[in-house]
Amino acid sequence: MRKLAPEEIGFIDKYLENSEVKFYDIRLELVDHVAKAVEEKMDTENLTFYDAFKSYMIKNKKELIKEVSLIKKEAFLKVLKMLGANLFHPITIGVSFLGWLFTKEFFNTIKEGPAFFSLVLLFLFLMLSLVIMRGLLSKKNRGKQYIYINRLVFISSHTFQLYQIVFLHKMSEHYLLYLILYVAINSSFLISLKKVYDNYQKKLLLS
Amino acid sequence: MSNNNLYKGSLQTIILQLLAKGDKMYGYEITQKVKELTKGELTITEGALYPALHKLEGSGMLEVEMQKVDNRLRKYYKLTEKGEKESVIKVEELTRFVETLQELMAPKNPKLA
Structure with a gap:
């Protein structure tokens, strides 16, 4: 399987950062997820990095953004409980x-x-x-x-x-x-x- | 997750069960494993998977290990002792639920139902 170059990983990271995934701890996991999915797409569909990335994002961007808002809610409740306990x-x-x-x-x-x-x-x-x-x-x-x-x-x-x-x-x-x-x-x-x-x-x- | 909301309440159990069978897994790997095991019948989306993983991690059922793989950081999840116990309980609960549902949908003795 083709492995993404550091610049391509950096591109995904920057794209996610500009797409409301501003938290580093959430983003690093998503970068890996997207990178792995793009690598598979490049292999199975014989696409270039940008075509595979674009195709993945058209289908999944909404889900990625939804994820961030759900994790934000979860983190909010967890922190609130922590503050109360402390x-x-x-x-x-x-x-x-x-x-x-x-x-x-x-x-x-x-x-x-x-x-x-x-x-x-x-x-x-x-x-x-x-x-x-x-x-x-x-x-x-x-x-x-x-x-x-x-x-x-x-x-x-x-x-x-x-x-x-x-x-x-x-x-x-x-x-x-x-x-x-x-x-x-x-x-x-x-x-x-x-x-x-x-x-x-x-x-x-x-x- | 595709297949409407039928699987939604079982997502945490599915994750715990997968991790109980294997060692450590990362997010994408979990989605692919579920797809493979269910022959594409069930697809876990990112929007459902990661909040569930974070919730399980927050409640102490999963622990996290970071590793650098292919020019990026990868977050692996594995069961804690608490998670192992919870996995057994949750699978039992789900099995009972499925049995009850089967009984409701297709009773063994329809006359009594």
């Missing part, structure tokens, strides 16, 4: 307790009030997440998108926006409760991020 992780409980102690001790000394304090926490959290994510992703992997990391960031950023809308204006009444909840959510996010990263590394998708 709210009760010993580290989350410990960090939340420390946050409670810290807030109880120092909150009253901050003149600017709870909204300012929340923004400071947000800034610190964003910096910490950025440092952790940059640390986790090596230079080689930084440009690539991974579905579980993407879903995790998507859920976390939306949770934070919701948190701001729903709770921030009420913070002056129950500031301690809201801030601890905020610390717990962020801690759960960082623990989940580490787990997702470890899982990718175990599968050798991250180097």
Whole structure:
């Protein structure tokens, strides 16, 4: 059987990337699938690479796109469950307790009030997440998108926006409760991020 | 998957059973094996196969191994211990289901049915 050249594999990869298969971890499996199907087509139907590729894509592109959306839904639910479970992780409980102690001790000394304090926490959290994510992703992997990391960031950023809308204006009444909840959510996010990263590394998708 | 939705609910069982019989398999290989075993009667599409594989992997029934083959990375799936146990249970469930269905469609004693 004819084997595809690296440029032909690269062509398939680029085509899929431009066709809504932007997540590297999903794409690499599809590249292999499409490449294998194209190789067989070239052999059995005596076609050139481009003709075999075109013929395969006309028939199967819709299914490939459908696959991505189904895996996205699956990843979303999995990440949501993971975030929920990690709210009760010993580290989350410990960090939340420390946050409670810290807030109880120092909150009253901050003149600017709870909204300012929340923004400071947000800034610190964003910096910490950025440092952790940059640390986790090596230079080689930084440009690539991974579905579980993407879903995790998507859920976390939306949770934070919701948190701001729903709770921030009420913070002056129950500031301690809201801030601890905020610390717990962020801690759960960082623990989940580490787990997702470890899982990718175990599968050798991250180097 | 062709052949309407009749096979849809059995896809995970089919995958587990294929992997239980063999060693490790990759996505395209699974589609071709199913096609070969069913003499083309059943075709698993990419849109059905990979979400099912990801679901089985996520629930700890499959584990993944990456290998570089022919200038590209290939993702192999194999059963975990949990997957092996689940495969036996699922095949038993499916066999019972098929028997029940057969009884409904073509009862052995039509007068009692």
